[in-house]
Amino acid sequence: MTLNQLGVGRKATVKKVYSESAERRRMLDLGILPGTVVETVMSSPLGDPVAYRIRSAVVALRREQAELIEVQENFTADEMESRG
Amino acid sequence: MSVYVETATAAKECGACPSTSCNTAHLTRLGIKMDDWDYVVALAGNPNTGKSTLFNAWTGLRQHVGNWNGKTVTRAEGALRYNDRKFKLVDLPGTYSLLSMSVHEEVARDFVLFGRPDVTVVVVDANRLERGLHLVLQTLEITDRVVVCLNLIDEARRNNLKIDERALARDLGVPVVPTAVRHGEGLPELLRVVDEMAQGRYPTRPHRLNYRDAALEAAVAQLAGQLEGMFPGLPNARWVALRLLENDESIIRAVREGTLGDLQRPDAFPELMQLEAR
Ligand SMILES: Nc1nc2c(ncn2[C@@H]2O[C@H](COP(=O)(O)OP(=O)(O)OP(=O)(O)O)[C@@H](O)[C@H]2O)c(=O)[nH]1
Ligand SMILES: [Mg+2]
Numbered sequence: 001m002t003l004n005q006l007g008v009g010r011k012a013t014v015k016k017v018y019s020e021s022a023e024r025r026r027m028l029d030l031g032i033l034p035g036t037v038v039e040t041v042m043s044s045p046l047g048d049p050v051a052y053r054i055r056s057a058v059v060a061l062r063r064e065q066a067e068l069i070e071v072q073e074n075f076t077a078d079e080m081e082s083r084g
Numbered sequence: 085m086s087v088y089v090e091t092a093t094a095a096k097e098c099g100a101c102p103s104t105s106c107n108t109a110h111l112t113r114l115g116i117k118m119d120d121w122d123y124v125v126a127l128a129g130n131p132n133t134g135k136s137t138l139f140n141a142w143t144g145l146r147q148h149v150g151n152w153n154g155k156t157v158t159r160a161e162g163a164l165r166y167n168d169r170k171f172k173l174v175d176l177p178g179t180y181s182l183l184s185m186s187v188h189e190e191v192a193r194d195f196v197l198f199g200r201p202d203v204t205v206v207v208v209d210a211n212r213l214e215r216g217l218h219l220v221l222q223t224l225e226i227t228d229r230v231v232v233c234l235n236l237i238d239e240a241r242r243n244n245l246k247i248d249e250r251a252l253a254r255d256l257g258v259p260v261v262p263t264a265v266r267h268g269e270g271l272p273e274l275l276r277v278v279d280e281m282a283q284g285r286y287p288t289r290p291h292r293l294n295y296r297d298a299a300l301e302a303a304v305a306q307l308a309g310q311l312e313g314m315f316p317g318l319p320n321a322r323w324v325a326l327r328l329l330e331n332d333e334s335i336i337r338a339v340r341e342g343t344l345g346d347l348q349r350p351d352a353f354p355e356l357m358q359l360e361a362r
Contacts, residue, residue, distance in 0.1 A: 022331075022333060025183055025332075029218065031218070055212070056215065057212055
């Protein structure tokens with residue numbers, strides 16, 4: 001899944017950043033790289049941009065930026081169990 | 085901006101903090117009174133780390149302070165005297181990086197890069213150290229005259245965070261001064277260190293990343309040489325060369341239009357000075 005699909009209050013781990021050139025640099029500078037844990041904090045009224053907590057700062061990303069970040073959602077042990 | 089000229093006495097300066105931590109008798113806040121100066125000090129750092137709060141404490145000016153709406157979007161200048169030396173202090177917009185740019189971040193980068201400050205104070209939020217260190221390391225690639233102001237130490241204490249600032253200073257190769265700027269804590273020590281570094285009496289050994297790539301180093305050296313020919317006296321040609329190789333659009337534009345050297349002019353950003361805080 002990509003970061004824009006991560007629900008509010010959910011956490012995920014970054015797997016790959018597909019952005020290129022200046023946009024890629026920007027993502028890396030914001031601390032978004034493979035292994036980084038991100039959390040969706042809130043969504044603006046129109047759903048774009050969305051605020052994420054990344055390395056203890058809240059950062060707003062536009063949808064087209066979040067779409068280029070592949071993540072894997074983090075589930076707690078309980079959640080894993082209930083999912084079977 | 086209103087003109088504020090006042091002379092601080094130790095007592096006035098320190099109403100809010102314990103007397104043991106305060107010895108600012110040698111500080112005179114000069115507001116915008118700035119005909120000449122001995123040294124230029126830049127205040128850089130991530131957004132919302134207390135740069136403007138520090139600027140105000142040292143100059144007596146009233147730069148906007150606060151969350152989001154207090155965001156600094158252009159640089160502000162003020163002055164102070166410490167012992168017999170006059171310092172021009174430049175409050176820069178917050179930035180996460182010196183590499184990827186919003187317009188506001190470009191103001192900060194260009195000043196650190198081409199404004200040739202005698203000292204750059206990087207203000208770091210002790211509670212968000214990782215983020216701050218990213219910028220510290222980038223700044224150390226540009227200049228070795230860096231003092232790290234480890235701010236919001238009061239909040240860190242409340243969060244039960246303990247930071248080994250000595251180990252940090254050793255690893256970074258530059259001084260690290262813990263502060264709670266809003267409460268005046270650590271300010272005398274910070275000023276003492278800034279003063280010593282400005283005078284060149286504080287040797288540093290900045291931690292620099294080694295790219296360990298012979299082909300890259302050769303390309304950088306060649307480009308840097310050409311840049312120095314094109315822009316005589318350009319500081320940081322090596323850094324500019326790295327950005328060119330990285331395809332940094334704003335730097336490519338500046339080289340192409342021949343404006344790279346212009347960034348050194350103190351009035352280089354007239355249109356930005358018009359920007360209002362949103
Ligand atoms: N608790 C605490 N709060 C502080 C301290 N220093 C600054 N603050 C607060 O942090 C907030 C941001 O301060 P500013 O001085 O505006 O930060 P800035 O770095 O100039 O922010 P930008 O201009 O957006 O980059 C304000 O609410 C300050 O009162 C400190 O030492 N301790
Ligand atoms: Mg500010």
